[in-house]
Amino acid sequence: MKGAGAEQKDVAAGTQNLNGSGPDAEVRSRLDAVWELANDALFAVSLDGIIVAWNRAAERIYGYPAQTIIGKPLSLLVPEDRRHELETTITSIARGATIEHFETIRLRSDGVPIDVSLSIAPTRDEKGRVTSALAVARDITAIKQALRQAEVSSVKLSEREAMLRRALLALRKSLEETKSTQLHLVQAAKLESIGRLAAGVAHEVKNPLAVILFAIDYLAETVQRPDANMVGALNDAREAVLRADSVIRGLLEFSTATELTVSKEDVNSLLQKALLLVRHALTKSHIFVVEEFASDLPPVMLDRTKIEQVFVNLMINAVDAMPSGGTLIVRSRREQLKEPGPDVGYRRSDPFRVGQTVIVIEIEDTGTGIDEATRSRLFDPFFTTKPPGRGTGLGLAVCKPIVALHGGTIRIGNREGGGGARATVIFQSIRP
Ligand SMILES: Nc1ncnc2c1ncn2[C@@H]1O[C@H](COP(=O)(O)OP(=O)(O)OP(=O)(O)O)[C@@H](O)[C@H]1O
Ligand SMILES: [Mg+2]
Numbered sequence: 001m002k003g004a005g006a007e008q009k010d011v012a013a014g015t016q017n018l019n020g021s022g023p024d025a026e027v028r029s030r031l032d033a034v035w036e037l038a039n040d041a042l043f044a045v046s047l048d049g050i051i052v053a054w055n056r057a058a059e060r061i062y063g064y065p066a067q068t069i070i071g072k073p074l075s076l077l078v079p080e081d082r083r084h085e086l087e088t089t090i091t092s093i094a095r096g097a098t099i100e101h102f103e104t105i106r107l108r109s110d111g112v113p114i115d116v117s118l119s120i121a122p123t124r125d126e127k128g129r130v131t132s133a134l135a136v137a138r139d140i141t142a143i144k145q146a147l148r149q150a151e152v153s154s155v156k157l158s159e160r161e162a163m164l165r166r167a168l169l170a171l172r173k174s175l176e177e178t179k180s181t182q183l184h185l186v187q188a189a190k191l192e193s194i195g196r197l198a199a200g201v202a203h204e205v206k207n208p209l210a211v212i213l214f215a216i217d218y219l220a221e222t223v224q225r226p227d228a229n230m231v232g233a234l235n236d237a238r239e240a241v242l243r244a245d246s247v248i249r250g251l252l253e254f255s256t257a258t259e260l261t262v263s264k265e266d267v268n269s270l271l272q273k274a275l276l277l278v279r280h281a282l283t284k285s286h287i288f289v290v291e292e293f294a295s296d297l298p299p300v301m302l303d304r305t306k307i308e309q310v311f312v313n314l315m316i317n318a319v320d321a322m323p324s325g326g327t328l329i330v331r332s333r334r335e336q337l338k339e340p341g342p343d344v345g346y347r348r349s350d351p352f353r354v355g356q357t358v359i360v361i362e363i364e365d366t367g368t369g370i371d372e373a374t375r376s377r378l379f380d381p382f383f384t385t386k387p388p389g390r391g392t393g394l395g396l397a398v399c400k401p402i403v404a405l406h407g408g409t410i411r412i413g414n415r416e417g418g419g420g421a422r423a424t425v426i427f428q429s430i431r432p
Contacts, residue, residue, distance in 0.1 A: 041116075041137040044123065047094050049074045049086060052132060061116075061139045063109035077106045079113060093122045093133040103140065115144040181349075198251035205248055213241045243389065250394035253309070260306065260405055264299040267332050267359055267427070274311035275330065281316060286325035294333040298429045300359055306402045310410075313395040314363045314423045320386065321367025321421060331362040334429065343409045343426070351409050357429050364422040369414045378412055403427075 035042060041058035045051055051074055054066040062069070062077060069076070078086055082104060089099060099120040105113050117138045122130040220226075220234050275282075275289065282289060318328050336357050337344045343351040352358055370378070377383045379400045384393030396412070403410045408427040415422050 038136075041135075041139070043135050043137070045074050045090075045133045045135065047090060047130065047132060049090060058137070061108075061114070061137065062106070079105055079107055089120060090133065093120055094130055096122055096130055098122070106137070114139055115141045202248045202252045205244070209241055209245050209248065213238065213245075216241065247392050247394075250392045250398065253394075253398050260303040262301045262303050262406075265302040265304055265307070267297055267300055267302075267361060268293045270302070270304065270307055271311055271330055271332060271361065274308050274315055277308070277312050278315045278319065281319045282328065285319055285322060287319060287322055288325075288327045290327060290329045292329065292331040292333075297332060297334055297359055300406075300427050300429060302406060302427070303402075307406070310399045310402050310425065311361075311363070313399050314425075317395060317423070318363060318365035318367065318421070320391070321365050321369075326366035326420070329362070329364040331360075331364070333360050334358070335360050342411075351407070352426065352428070359427045359429055361425040361427075362422055363425075364415060364420060366415075366420040368420075369418060370412065370421050375413070 041061045042055040044053035102118045120135045381397040382393040384391035
């Protein structure tokens with residue numbers, strides 16, 4: 001260690017010709033103290049990669065005593081896969097460059113890798129030529145390990161955070177579902193009481209209406225030579241009674257929507273029948289019909305009359321939305337539900353379940369479409385945007401419970417890309 005020490009001191013001081021007295025001696029002795037007391041490994045390497053000086057901290061950090069390592073190649077300290085660093089480092093030091101805080105891995109004498117932060121500077125002779133490199137190596141293994149652990153904990157933390165977020169989402173979803181179920185229950189209760197009320201009122205009003213109609217017809221027949229005013233008045237009265245009667249009939253339909261008589265039906269032929277029933281309205285409004293019926297539909301257990309009524313209501317709504325013509329597209333298809341959606345889930349309480357095969361019916365128009373305000377009220381009884389005397393606002397209010405009683409769903413929205421509306425009715429493919 002002594003011989004090595006002498007060499008170390010020369011290199012550390014960067015002065016080879018000190019005479020041991022005067023200010024130079026003081027500088028040199030200060031540098032000696034730094035060399036010996038430093039906590040970081042200090043060592044010098046010749047430009048051909050041989051270790052020429054080695055301090056005590058270097059012995060502690062790398063595990064080699066000075067007398068063993070001095071004269072040995074620096075590559076002893078460098079792992080196989082990092083040997084390329086040696087060449088680049090020595091080349092840049094030889095060019096006079098300094099390297100600061102270069103973090104890398106080196107090997108201890110027992111082969112254990114350690115994390116080090118290296119700072120290397122060239123040392124020069126009196127002519128300013130680079131003669132060797134002086135390296136300061138700080139053992140940062142503990143810091144690195146702590147960082148790696150922090151990284152692992154941070155990954156674990158973000159995993160936990162993601163898990164919590166997923167749980168929160170699921171919680172929110174189930175809260176929303178509970179709310180919507182509550183809403184449906186309230187709505188159903190409301191509809192039921194409206195239904196009962198409607199049935200009572202309808203029965204009370206139907207008979208007086210029949211009497212009035214009879215009286216109008218009687219007058220029309222018995223009045224001799226009625227003037228134009230009288231004819232007009234009688235016609236208006238008849239129309240008013242007929243209209244009142246249609247409202248009453250709507251109410252009755254609405255209140256009796258709970259009773260079904262089902263049998264195995266072919267959805268396509270029900271759609272065809274409904275189209276036949278609205279043919280007159282379609283022709284009158286110059287509406288072109290496109291039929292896209294799937295040929296492989298299995299039969300469905302349906303109440304024929306009621307479902308025809310649903311299809312007719314949807315088609316008439318489409319016609320009404322296209323007063324100056326357009327296209328009515330009627331589609332049927334069989335579909336396997338692949339993904340969860342508004343009515344599709346995994347639980348028994350969901351109307352449809354993922355993986356189930358259903359029959360989808362779409363009635364699409366190129367009409368006005370539906371605005372946001374209308375959308376939320378579509379299925380409300382008596383909600384209509386049609387001029388007074390045109391719609392009763394019961395059409396969809398009747399459709400919804402009918403479809404629901406069949407275990408199906410009905411949704412109405414705008415077509416993708418706008419330019420009209422689309423009603424989608426979905427049935428289970430068969431119900432025992
Ligand atoms: N295809 C559609 N395009 C645009 N708006 C529609 C469509 N279908 C329904 N609507 C809107 O929904 C409202 C309610 O429809 P619903 O069938 O319940 O009643 P209505 O058609 O107004 O009257 P009713 O059917 O009793 O004669 C309509 O007034 C209309 O504003
Ligand atoms: Mg309608």
